Amino acid sequence: MLDLWYTENHTDNVKFSIKTNEHILTEKTPFQQIDFFKSEEFGTFFTLDGLMMVNEKDEFVYHDMITHVAMATNPNIKKVLVIGGGDGGTVRELTRYTSIEQIDMVEIDERVVRLSQEYLPITAGKLEDPRVTLLFEDGLAYVKNKEDGYYDLILVDSTDPIGPGEGLFSHDFYNNCFRVLTDDGILINQHESPYYPSYAHEMKRAHSKIKGLFPITRVYQFHMPTYPSGHWLFGFASKKFDPLKDADLDAWNALGLKTKYYNTDIHTGAFALPTFVKEMLDDA
Ligand code: AAT
Structure with missing residues (x-):
């Protein structure tokens, strides 16, 4: 099975990744890009313009x-x-x-x-x-x-x-x-x-x-x-x-x-x- 990882740059030199089960959706609105994912560790989460906003666990x-x-x-x-x-x-x-x-x-x-x-x-x-x-x-x-x-x-x-x-x-x-x-x-x-x-x-x-x-x-x-x-x-x-x-x-x-x-x-x-x-x- 393929591993799908969500990765976010925390700085130019540091990355943070979460293993995901599913990329539920991606959508561009007039304001920003929204992505929803499912993961084992953090449950469902969404990002705006590639930055973590909310997840079920924290x-x-x-x-x-x-x-x-x-x-x-x-x-x-x-x-x-x-x-x-x-x-x-x-x-x-x-x-x-x-x-x-x-x-x-x-x-x-x-x-x-x-x-x-x-x-x-x-x-x-x-x-x-x-x-x-x-x-x-x-x-x-x-x-x-x-x-x-x-x-x-x-x-x-x-x-x-x-x-x-x-x-x-x-x-x-x-x-x-x-x-x-x-x-x-x-x-x-x-x-x-x-x-x-x-x-x-x-x-x-x-x-x-x-x-x-x-x-x-x-x-x-x-x-x-x-x-x-x-x-x-x-x-x-x-x-x-x-x-x-x-x-x-x-x-x-x-x-x-x-x-x-x-x-x-x-x-x-x-x-x-x-x-x-x-x-x-x-x-x-
Ligand atoms: N409860 C934690 C989630 C957020 S999301 C912040 C929300 O602010 C987004 O839904 C975004 O659409 C909204 N927003 C951005 N700009 C404006 C604005 N000018 N007026 C009204 N709403 C706005 C916070 C996450 C914090 C992340 C820290 N790294």
Whole structure:
């Protein structure tokens, strides 16, 4: 039998490969190329422009960490905006909070959503929750046109800053996020990786822009086996709440949500950064 391997360049000198059982489909949309695969080790997964986005085996790490850190920091979050996140995993985690009243998801590429609904019900299964509104447009334009002080939380679940995701790393975008957030508002963004220089460069650029806009800006880390180097970050920016001093961790535990990665020890621990990362952020 032929071995079929999916291979991705993590740098010009490093490759990452997964043995696959099937290349389910390949499709070019006006925004990007989408490929879906089946594999033994990571289950079903999809890539955008040749980069791993989501797979069945480690998606819980990313989706727990993008959602629960902010929700434990401010339990009164009612209106949430998700930008990107077409696979639906972030929305799935949000729908577990009965306290959330409204979830708007703005995804540029409807095909990512439709294909995830077909092949990745594990992440897309809650997109039909009555509190969820799907909007297919560019997140950058969406925040530009949105009224001031609307959302309590914005989760930027975006691709890397090449292709359609580029605008979601711009000063203009972060500035509009600040404006559309309430006075209690929190912004979490996909913050790249500190390890390989090309990713670290983007992570520093993003951090320096956000630092100039929000009074509270932190970065927290998590372990993502299929992303380059496995060492990945989210940014936490807020107008008022500090994720360590203000988080009500007992209240979060009292909700009784069962999670596979996030817990309240991780909440605190994820903000403890290696020295080389601290130095990069200080100099950003
Ligand atoms: N839940 C983890 C999956 C992703 S995919 C990111 C999504 O962002 C994609 O579906 C893409 O179509 C969407 N997107 C890209 N640009 C925009 C935009 N301008 N407006 C709205 N949506 C957009 C994240 C993977 C992270 C990978 C890190 N290496």
